[in-house]
Amino acid sequence: MTKWEAVIGLEVHVELKTNTKIFCNCSTEFGGDPNTHVCPVCLGLPGTLPVLNKKVVEYAVKAGLALNCEIASYSKFDRKNYYYPDLPKNYQVSQFDLPIAKGGYLDIEVGGETKRIGIHHMHMEEDAGKLVHQGTIMASPYTLVDYNRGGMPLVEIVSEPDMRSAEEARAYVEKLRSVIQYTGVSDCKMQEGSLRCDANVSVRPVGTTKLGTKTEIKNMNSFKALQRAVEYEIERQIEVLEDGGKIVQETRTWDEAKGITISMRSKEEAQDYRYFPDPDLVPVVIDEQWVKELRDGLPELPDSRKARYVEQYSLPAYDASVLTAIKEMSDFFEEVLDYFPQPKVVSNWIMGDLSGLLNANQQELTDSPITAKQFAELLKLIDQGTISGKIAKTVLEEMVATGKEPATIVKEKGLVQISDEGELTKIIEEIIANNPKSVEDYRNGKTAAIGFLVGQTMKATKGKANPGLVNKLLKEKLQ
């Protein structure tokens, strides 16, 4: 039992999926040649003024509601003043003391236990541009600035320091992503930076309540990296403290290749951002009726969907939570049921083979050509005994790769199951003749030996033999 306890709080930036930037009409499309999605406003040219995109407020309210927050009827934008070359105005328009949403929570599940993580607040802000260095930042002879990202709409979701392990931190961000994705306000792609997360980590002796000195970790580009970085940092801090050292308040960066956190800059002297209300923007006044409409318009969120799956489809809680974690997956599941109403079978195939295949290809469900109807057709082919489960895996692979109908694939490749007793009997007799040792083992009571003979039969038929029939016929012959 460790004598240290970790305290973790997360700041998650989510990029909202609006068509235009937060304060101008520039495109928010990802990519594009450097400095092509820019205009005088997002470049901060002198004389330009920001005008708030109403869609950003709508999306922020939706996200806030989904995170169980209270939506502020009156909030405002402030300027956060600091110098950085990727920041066109050298202040970031953000929200300070009056954010759009406050006081929410998310329930996470870790080790079979449900835990509630508090959300302190969520605020809206503009993103900065991107610096492009040649080689490493220190050795680069020059730095280029791409302002395409400047002015992209963000919400920052600040959790309470309620997490106690790297696993909880990961579960929180995964749940957060799931909920936000459900609302449709962001695609939350960590690899494209539309979900970015900073972790504040400190440790303290178990049983104490005073917070230890924290460090902030940045630059984690995947859930795995988040978990590893936090794990590493907790261990590092414990080691420093056990060696009689002191934790320095600082910002650290996660080095994925080395698997360590590295000091970026000291925060001993707190940065003075000189926040003050942005005089170029009027306060954000939100009508209660509008919030109600947005609340009513929210889709079913993962928690209630999960509960419904257990209730309506009698699925195990585990299946229900895996299926509902990603909205597309969940929607797909329900659509497949329309054509093939056997929830547990569908669930097994989605969670098992389909997910495995997509993961192996590093594909999202939405990237693959497979439709719910096609998937249901495949399951029907198994159900009808046209193909075996094993053959189905091969067919599925082909479907994901080409988007062809399962029946077409089966036909083209001649994969129809052999259920003809006469044909199978001939093959089985041959197998029995060629494997006297196994036959003898079986007859001497080693019933497991039949498995080998089944395997040989399947091999001889290239997997097309109906396995149930093979078993039955083999047992008859060996009597």
Add this chain to the structure above:
Amino acid sequence: MSLNQMTAHQLHQLMVNKEVSAEEITTAVYKRIDAVEEKVKSFITLTKEQALETARNVDKQIAAGEKLSPLAGIPVAVKDNICITGVSTTCASKMLADYVPPFDATVIEKLNAVGAVMVGKTNMDEFAMGSSTETSTMHTTYNPWDTDRVPGGSSGGSAAAVAADQCIVALGTDTGGSIRQPAAFCGVVGIKPTYGAVSRYGAVPYASSLDQIGPLTKDVTDGALMLNAICGHDHRDSTSAQYDVPDYTKYLENNVQGLKIGIPKEYMAAGLGANVRQVIEGAVATLANLGAEVEEVSLPHIKYALPAYYLIATAEASSNLARFDGVGFGYRDTDADDILQMFIKSRSEGFGEEVKRRIMLGTYALSAGFYDAYYLKALKVRTLIKQDFDQVFEKYDLILSPTTPTPAFKVGENIDDPIKMYLQDIFTSSVNLAGVPSICLPCGFVDGLPVGMQLIGKPFGEGTMLRAAYTFEQNTEFHRQRPAL
């Protein structure tokens, strides 16, 4: 009277009657510029070719028998902190000496749309910070009434250009009095519209919550015509008001019968030069004789207006001017070893002394530990001042006060004494804090120098303000006097 000495409404009539062409007017203006610019130095940039082209287009319209907008073919001078596509916008600063904006300010779009002729960009205090146009990095502008004296600031170039007949009308910006104070010094009409009445889009900001673009003109009628052209909601400016813009010329009525005008006793107290006081009292008497009801009123918190103004304005300025860092545009020091040094050197070399002073003041006022004591306190004072005005306006239609404590002072007289310079805005800055409109018009002379009177209106009460100013003008001769250059 030569063409360039006339008002816009006079010239409009001549053009409508085909007695004169727009090109002739523009040519007359440039001829005058050639003649007196050496002495006055109102301009930073002249845009003669474009101006003549616009004028010729207007003449084509006239020839085609099209209906002419009141400002079509009228030469306008533009303060150099208002962006015009393709024309350098320097803010009279080394920082932006080579900056050419790729877009038009909304006011420029609007003036272009009615066929106004842009003659050039006028000199100003650097980034609109100053009350004498002496902080310009380009050169000092001189007062056409006495070229040993300043034209006021920060819209000193625009005021001087109108007074010296180098243009017909001009645009300025007013953050704490920067249109009205130079209007007073140069003996022209200057209007600071209600905050939100004119879009700020395209005006390089000094202090966003106080800045407002407004006209400088030779008489009140031209002021009304300019308001007609530039007022109105703009979707590109969140602080731009949604309101029905009236036809301001409808208010040009020679009648102040029943208008209730309050004179704040705090403004007529000690500190106001005796000779200026006398002139103002004369103007008050004139309005009273014409039928206005004039009474003394009190604005109890007005004594805090100037410090509150300087805290809020500098705080906003410190942030607004942060973008001038040598990265995206404007002046860059190229010798620095690293990015921090580049920021520091670019800003140290690019900004003048007064700008740096205000950035530092504002940075201090916003810094942790001082925010509550300074910035927040100033915001509270601002609210109290607004309430003072609201209270007076419950009973009165207008407030009348001097525009400046003295007539134009000599070049160099105050430049080394910032506090004395800041006192120039003592009667004007409260108007910006309250967001109300105000007009300055000539109301007399002291030792041959013009003195301005300020009429302050209710929010969006420009019409009443114009009516009183017009009546005063119609019954006096001050606005007809021209400087002997």
